[in-house]
Amino acid sequence: MAEIETSTAPSGVLSGAARMFDYWAIAYKRTWKGSVITSFVSPLLYVLAMGVLLGGFIEGDPSTLEGATSYLDFVAPGLLAAQAMTIVFGEVTYPVMGMVKWHKTYFGMTATPLGVPDVIVAHLGFALFRVAISCAVFVVVMAPFGVFASVAGALGAFLVSLLVGLAFATPIYALSAGLKDESPFALVFRLGMMPLFLFSGAFFPIANLDGWLQVVAKATPLWHGVDLTRMLTLGDVDWPLAAIHVLYLAVLAVLGWFWAVRRLTKRMVS
Amino acid sequence: MILAQGLRKSFGAFEAVKGIDVDVRRGESFGFLGPNGAGKSSTMRMVAAVSPVSGGTLRILGLDPDTDGPEIRSRIGVCPQEDTLDTELTVRDNLFVYGRYFGLGRKVVRERVDELLEFVQLTEKADAMVEDLSGGMKRRLTIARSLINRPEILLLDEPTTGLDPQARHVVWDRLFRLKQQGVTIVLTTHYMDEAEQLSDRLVVMDKGLIVAEGSPLSLIAEHSTREVAELRFGVGEHEAIAAKVEDLADRVEVLPDRLLLYTVDGEETVAKVHERGLEPIVTLVRRSTLEDVFLRLTGRTLVD
Ligand SMILES: Nc1ncnc2c1ncn2[C@@H]1O[C@H](COP(=O)(O)OP(=O)(O)OP(=O)(O)O)[C@@H](O)[C@H]1O
Numbered sequence: 001m002a003e004i005e006t007s008t009a010p011s012g013v014l015s016g017a018a019r020m021f022d023y024w025a026i027a028y029k030r031t032w033k034g035s036v037i038t039s040f041v042s043p044l045l046y047v048l049a050m051g052v053l054l055g056g057f058i059e060g061d062p063s064t065l066e067g068a069t070s071y072l073d074f075v076a077p078g079l080l081a082a083q084a085m086t087i088v089f090g091e092v093t094y095p096v097m098g099m100v101k102w103h104k105t106y107f108g109m110t111a112t113p114l115g116v117p118d119v120i121v122a123h124l125g126f127a128l129f130r131v132a133i134s135c136a137v138f139v140v141v142m143a144p145f146g147v148f149a150s151v152a153g154a155l156g157a158f159l160v161s162l163l164v165g166l167a168f169a170t171p172i173y174a175l176s177a178g179l180k181d182e183s184p185f186a187l188v189f190r191l192g193m194m195p196l197f198l199f200s201g202a203f204f205p206i207a208n209l210d211g212w213l214q215v216v217a218k219a220t221p222l223w224h225g226v227d228l229t230r231m232l233t234l235g236d237v238d239w240p241l242a243a244i245h246v247l248y249l250a251v252l253a254v255l256g257w258f259w260a261v262r263r264l265t266k267r268m269v270s
Numbered sequence: 271m272i273l274a275q276g277l278r279k280s281f282g283a284f285e286a287v288k289g290i291d292v293d294v295r296r297g298e299s300f301g302f303l304g305p306n307g308a309g310k311s312s313t314m315r316m317v318a319a320v321s322p323v324s325g326g327t328l329r330i331l332g333l334d335p336d337t338d339g340p341e342i343r344s345r346i347g348v349c350p351q352e353d354t355l356d357t358e359l360t361v362r363d364n365l366f367v368y369g370r371y372f373g374l375g376r377k378v379v380r381e382r383v384d385e386l387l388e389f390v391q392l393t394e395k396a397d398a399m400v401e402d403l404s405g406g407m408k409r410r411l412t413i414a415r416s417l418i419n420r421p422e423i424l425l426l427d428e429p430t431t432g433l434d435p436q437a438r439h440v441v442w443d444r445l446f447r448l449k450q451q452g453v454t455i456v457l458t459t460h461y462m463d464e465a466e467q468l469s470d471r472l473v474v475m476d477k478g479l480i481v482a483e484g485s486p487l488s489l490i491a492e493h494s495t496r497e498v499a500e501l502r503f504g505v506g507e508h509e510a511i512a513a514k515v516e517d518l519a520d521r522v523e524v525l526p527d528r529l530l531l532y533t534v535d536g537e538e539t540v541a542k543v544h545e546r547g548l549e550p551i552v553t554l555v556r557r558s559t560l561e562d563v564f565l566r567l568t569g570r571t572l573v574d
């Protein structure tokens with residue numbers, strides 16, 4: 001292909017975002033070492049501690065473990081979905097504020113033919129890439145432990161982790177894009193991510209929660225992601241319910257997208 | 271190349287640009303001279319197609335920024351007032367990724383990066399991190415970055431503000447070369463020497479309005495005298511003495527620390543002041559500058 005020598009406007013959002021590939025590749029080359037622990041090591045430590053060691057004390061009764069025959073089988077899909085969420089929280093909070101406020105990198109980017117939506121798609125694309133490699137490694141490492149009922153189930157669980165990532169990425173990105181300073185992030189992590197992580201059915205069946213707490217848990221996006229992932233890994237899929245999970249997560253991702261474009265535009269264009 | 275008619279910019283109820291007419295021609299180097307808050311950056315950001323126009327019309331390269339923003343931005347180069355470099359990337363990577371945003375091929379960008387590094391004399395710093403560069407180097411890098419797409423118009427918002435005199439001269443030298451290559455340049459500044467050095471034609475802006483327009487020389491000829499005698503007396507004496515020398519000059523300006531006597535022949539005027547028995551602590555005779563034009567038009571100094 002001939003080298004392009006004249007500058008042009010991109011033909012659409014995706015082609016605009018694709019122009020930022022090299023930026024994100026260079027950024028990743030610089031930072032990947034720092035992300036090894038959060039992406040690859042800590043999820044596996046959780047599996048080891050929770051699934052194998054703690055799980056050894058828990059009776060593998062399918063009637064109380066949502067159909068799982070061991071606690072490891074129960075907790076692995078929960079951790080997979082939670083991992084997708086955790087990565088996204090890290091990727092679209094402080095880094096977004098950095099590029100809007102501290103370094104003004106976004107302002108440099110949008111002084112070119114690229115626009116606000118292109119910049120968002122590229123950043124979200126990078127966040128999903130981080131989710132993808134982390135979750136892929138997780139799936140590959142967990143496979144020998146027999147936590148996946150089938151290859152299709154493993155593949156499905158992996159794809160769901162991307163959907164979970166996207167469903168969290170767009171709204172949290174939107175939130176970050178409009179914040180004036182970073183202090184609310186502490187709340188986002190402590191009162192947002194931590195409770196979701198602990199109480200959305202990743203570690204214990206939400207049937208254990210009291211009446212209204214269970215309703216709250218079922219309303220959270222992570223529960224939908226965990227439940228969907230678990231159905232797939234255990235190979236026992238309730239299709240109508242699975243469709244509701246997918247729809248819920250997809251709607252959240254789409255609404256978050258529109259909100260993100262609105263907030264970042266408002267922040268940057270004046 | 272750029273045509274603005276009755277161009278306005280408001281932020282809420284505040285109007286930063288209050289209806290200006292500007293016409294920049296191809297190959298020309300055009301300046302906006304004005305003090306802090308005059309509306310220079312607001313104007314530049316509209317021209318750069320990153321800030322929506324609030325009123326009037328604006329055409330850049332014949333295109334409307336409202337509908338053709340990306341196309342316009344693909345054909346211009348922008349050096350914003352505040353650096354937006356990626357401080358965590360190297361000098362070379364900053365240029366490389368920027369070139370890619372314009373849709374240019376990797377090989378083309380790599381070639382241009384080397385050329386531009388040479389041009390702004392940063393070849394040796396190619397692999398340094400941006401955060402380790404001096405202010406002047408960052409500015410030169412930003413200028414190099416704005417040239418990566420071979421722009422038809424180069425917009426420079428205060429290219430040398432905050433730089434030491436030596437660094438400023440290096441930047442001026444590079445901009446002068448671009449001007450000689452025929453690049454259309456639009457710059458803002460609140461330094462009258464920068465405006466004089468770099469612009470063929472300029473507008474003087476104050477409080478969102480254009481108060482004068484022309485070449486540096488014609489503006490001086492039109493709004494000031496050939497020479498200025500600056501006289502410094504004791505603190506608090508200036509007002510009283512101004513009254514005594516009023517008839518010796520075309521015009522007398524009283525500043526807190528000195529008197530300015532606008533006249534054709536400064537030395538002669540100073541001699542006459544001495545004849546009247548007045549002994550200034552310091553006297554200086556100089557040619558009129560754009561600073562004097564600005565003082566004349568607005569009653570204020572450019573840099574305070
Ligand atoms: N985004 C904004 N929101 C609100 N007010 C703004 C905004 N940008 C600029 N202003 C106001 O508009 C006026 C003109 O600002 P502008 O930055 O255009 O001036 P300037 O001539 O570039 O000044 P300087 O020499 O300080 O850069 C100022 O009073 C400024 O406070």
Ligand SMILES: [Mg+2]
Pocket residue numbers: 310311312351427428
């Ligand atoms: Mg400005």
